Amino acid sequence: MQVLFVHCHPEPTSFNAALTSIGVEVFEERGDRVEISDLYAESFDPVEKPDHYIRRSDTTVFSPLAEQRHAYRENTLPADVRREIARLERADLVVFQFPIWWHSAPAMLKGWMDRVFVSGGLYSSTMRYDTGYFRGRRALCSATTGAPEAAFEPGGRAGEIDKILWSTQYSLYYMGFDILPPFVSYGVQGHGFSYASDDGFARLMEETKSAWRSRLVGIDADRPLRFPGWEDWDEVGRLRPKAETSGRS
Numbered sequence: 001m002q003v004l005f006v007h008c009h010p011e012p013t014s015f016n017a018a019l020t021s022i023g024v025e026v027f028e029e030r031g032d033r034v035e036i037s038d039l040y041a042e043s044f045d046p047v048e049k050p051d052h053y054i055r056r057s058d059t060t061v062f063s064p065l066a067e068q069r070h071a072y073r074e075n076t077l078p079a080d081v082r083r084e085i086a087r088l089e090r091a092d093l094v095v096f097q098f099p100i101w102w103h104s105a106p107a108m109l110k111g112w113m114d115r116v117f118v119s120g121g122l123y124s125s126t127m128r129y130d131t132g133y134f135r136g137r138r139a140l141c142s143a144t145t146g147a148p149e150a151a152f153e154p155g156g157r158a159g160e161i162d163k164i165l166w167s168t169q170y171s172l173y174y175m176g177f178d179i180l181p182p183f184v185s186y187g188v189q190g191h192g193f194s195y196a197s198d199d200g201f202a203r204l205m206e207e208t209k210s211a212w213r214s215r216l217v218g219i220d221a222d223r224p225l226r227f228p229g230w231e232d233w234d235e236v237g238r239l240r241p242k243a244e245t246s247g248r249s
């Protein structure tokens with residue numbers, strides 16, 4: 001199997017970096033091939049803007065969707081976007097490693113999606129969700145939080161984790177991926193707020209790393225979350241009465 005880590009953290013000694021290293025180790029031990037998109041280390045530019053398009057379809061008004069479509073068709077997509085697409089195309093499993101920042105994925109990862117999931121090339125009105133470009137491939141979000149696990153229970157202070165991860169996971173589903181249940185490392189809070197004693201914190205981090213390792217060792221048995229698909233929606237996109245529930249909750 002070919003595995004791609006999309007690693008989104010600016011600090012090489014962070015807990016996020018430790019989780020990516022463990023992941024790489026586990027898959028290499030299994031004999032899988034591993035690639036890493038290290039977004040900060042590679043200085044990925046997450047800002048979708050006119051400068052990325054050297055031959056515009058319209059130089060008077062910048063329409064990101066129109067320019068993406070045009071660049072895909074003309075084979076003039078920016079080199080970094082082409083590199084990311086090639087990495088995704090090689091991967092059977094894509095692991096997204098990121099911290100929760102402001103109740104969501106960091107802007108870097110969101111911007112990576114804005115630019116890499118190219119309109120008219122990697123998705124269209126008929127090529128999305130369960131007919132998406134990456135169907136048959138799996139994606140797994142591994143997120144870290146500062147707040148402790150209890151604070152993510154329904155109505156809790158930190159917000160519900162399914163809602164926090166929803167836009168990232170649903171966008172990946174939009175692109176056709178099967179979404180494996182997320183792995184969340186709670187309470188990764190070394191500075192500022194402290195929710196545990198130093199000893200307790202160190203123990204929790206070790207337990208979390210070991211849970212991550214076990215999760216990846218058993219990844220082949222994971223079943224994807226269930227999201228509605230084309231057959232579940234009517235012509236305006238409304239859920240038909242009998243469709244099964246989504247992976248949102």
Ligand SMILES: Cc1cc2nc3c(=O)[nH]c(=O)nc-3n(C[C@H](O)[C@H](O)[C@H](O)COP(=O)(O)O)c2cc1C
Binds near residue numbers: 014016101144145190
């Ligand atoms: C800009 C920013 C926003 C954050 N927002 C949240 C948040 O909404 N919820 C939360 O639980 N932690 C939040 N945190 C804490 C991070 O999730 C936490 O520091 C990170 O998961 C720890 O992993 P690391 O040591 O690898 O950075 C935030 C941190 C930063 C820097």
